[in-house]
Amino acid sequence: MRTGERGIFPAYYAHAVVSQAKEFIGMKRNTGWVERYNVQFLGSVEVPYHQGNGILCAAMQKIATTRKQTVHLRPPSTCDLEISLQGVKLVMSLDEYGGDDEFDRCSHFFQMKNISYCGCHPKNSCYFGFITKHPVLNRFACHVFVSQESMRCVADSVGRAFHEYYQEHLEYACPTEDIYLE
Secondary structure, eight states: OOSOOOSSSTTTTBBOOOOOOGBTTTTTTSSSEEEEEEEEEEEEEEESOOOOOOHHHHHHHHHHHHHHHHHTTTTOOEEEEEEEESEEEEEOOOOTEEEEGGEEEEEEEEEGGEEEEEEEEETTTTTEEEEEEEESSOOEEEEEEOOOSSOOHHHHHHHHHHHHHHHHHHHSSSSSOOOOOO
């Protein structure tokens, strides 16, 4: 992500976004609510299917194994996960390179409609991941994060956002009207 090369984040898939105003943080639940979590990004890997705890755990295992070999060379990047009704925004901090300015942060946004599954590792809830689908091709990727504390609150937040998004989408796509028969 830091190099700008394409890979698990093709242009169709994750969009660079301009930082939003922080006025939404701390608001009550409405269409503009945002929850922010400070976590460490371990990496992303392509997965064969769009859902399932087995797929999620296998991806976490693969990324964790790979990271163990390179953790002393490249420690995990600190990032903020901003979860909202629209999707999940991954804001990578580039302050390891000396910049702490808002413009020195790399952002990727995953639309809620492209997130197909999320959860914590069943044996170690400090690991969290979510699976996204490519909007055009039949390809899926799992993005894995770690924290010192349990990540269940992050999984619950994505679950609530997912539920609210689809409730709103269902009301829009399939409106119900009162029909009176006499």
